[in-house]
Amino acid sequence: MQEILMLDPIFVSRLWGGERIKEHFGYQIQDSNIGECWAISAHKNGDCKIKNGLLKGNTLSSVYSEHRELFGNSKDPVFPLLTKIIDASDDLSIQVHPDDEFAKEVENDLGKTECWYIIDCNDDARIVYGHNAGTREELNQMLDNGEWESLMNSIPIKPGDFFYVPAGTVHAICKGTLILETQQSSDTTYRIYDYDRVDENGIKRQLHFDKAKSVISVDKTEKSPNPTTFVQENCVRTVYVASEFFTVEKWIIDGPFNMESSNYKLFSVLNGTGTINGSEISKGDHFILTSAASSIELDGNLELIVSFV
CATH class of the missing domain: 2.60.120.10 (Jelly Rolls)
Structure with a gap:
C-alpha cells in the first residue's frame, strides 16, 4: 500500500486574489489574481490529483472511495478535510458558514467549520472575527440597517496567529494576509456584505442574506483555545x-x-x-x-x- 500521497494543488483566481501565493511558495503558475490554492482536497469543486507512486493521476476522491484502507477504513462518506492557502490582496466578503445539519438539508454539502494559521501579513493587517450584537433581534436589526462598522468585530493579527472559526461565526479575511486554512470539506459560504464591489462585467457578487441570518450564531465567539x-x-x-x-x-x-x-x-x-x-x-x-x-x-x-x- 502507498504510504505517501503527494498532491497537485489546484489554483483558483479570485476577485480579491494576488501574486503572494506564487511568490511565497515559488509555484510555477501563470495565472494572476490567485486567491486560493486548494492544496489537499477531494471536494467536487476542487479535486486534487495524486502525483506520485502507483496511484499517480488518480483524484483524491477516487482514491478515498476505492482505497479506504489507506484512510484507516474511515466511515466518513466523503474525505472529511480540506487544506487551502489563501492570499487576500483585498478584503474578502463578510460571510458565515452553516453547520452540518443546515448544510446537508439545504445545500447537500457538509457544514464548514474552519481555522486559520497566519503565514504572513502586512503590519496593519486585521481580520473580522465575530460580531457585537447581544441578541438575535439586535443582530437582525443591525444587518437590515447595514450597520457594518459597529456590528463587525475587527482585530489586528500578526504572523503565527491562529484562529478557530466554528460554523455560524461571522468572519472575513482582510487584505494583506496569507493564511493556511484547515476546514471541513465544504464549499458552502453565505456572503453577508461585499463592499458593493463589481466584477469585470460590472456585476455585484451574489449575497445570501436570508440564509446567513438563519445560521449566524449570537453566542460570543472566542479566539481559539490557548495552544x-x-x-x-x-x-x-x-x-x-x-x-x-x-x-x-x-x-x-x-x-x-x-x-x-x-x-x-x-x-x-x-x-x-x-x-x-x-x-x-x-x-x-x-x-x-x-x-x-x-x-x-x-x-x-x-x-x-x-x-x-
Whole structure:
C-alpha cells in the first residue's frame, strides 16, 4: 500500500486574489489574481490529483472511495478535510458558514467549520472575527440597517496567529494576509456584505442574506483555545485545536524525529527541506501520510502544519 500521497494543488483566481501565493511558495503558475490554492482536497469543486507512486493521476476522491484502507477504513462518506492557502490582496466578503445539519438539508454539502494559521501579513493587517450584537433581534436589526462598522468585530493579527472559526461565526479575511486554512470539506459560504464591489462585467457578487441570518450564531465567539506545546527530540509540536472536526498542529523539525502513527495525517510544508519516510519534501509541498505507514520518520529543517481527524 502507498504510504505517501503527494498532491497537485489546484489554483483558483479570485476577485480579491494576488501574486503572494506564487511568490511565497515559488509555484510555477501563470495565472494572476490567485486567491486560493486548494492544496489537499477531494471536494467536487476542487479535486486534487495524486502525483506520485502507483496511484499517480488518480483524484483524491477516487482514491478515498476505492482505497479506504489507506484512510484507516474511515466511515466518513466523503474525505472529511480540506487544506487551502489563501492570499487576500483585498478584503474578502463578510460571510458565515452553516453547520452540518443546515448544510446537508439545504445545500447537500457538509457544514464548514474552519481555522486559520497566519503565514504572513502586512503590519496593519486585521481580520473580522465575530460580531457585537447581544441578541438575535439586535443582530437582525443591525444587518437590515447595514450597520457594518459597529456590528463587525475587527482585530489586528500578526504572523503565527491562529484562529478557530466554528460554523455560524461571522468572519472575513482582510487584505494583506496569507493564511493556511484547515476546514471541513465544504464549499458552502453565505456572503453577508461585499463592499458593493463589481466584477469585470460590472456585476455585484451574489449575497445570501436570508440564509446567513438563519445560521449566524449570537453566542460570543472566542479566539481559539490557548495552544499547547510539546518539546520532543528534534521536534517542537504546537497543538492549536483538537475539535470534533479536526486537530491542527504545527511541527518544527530540526534533525531526525520519529513517532508512531495510527491513522492518516495531512501535511503542508510551510518552510524548509527534508524527508519523510525517505521521500524528499520541501516548502510548498502538500501530502497525506496514509494509514499504510505505522510510523513517521522525519529529518531535516522543516516547519509543517499537520491536521487529522
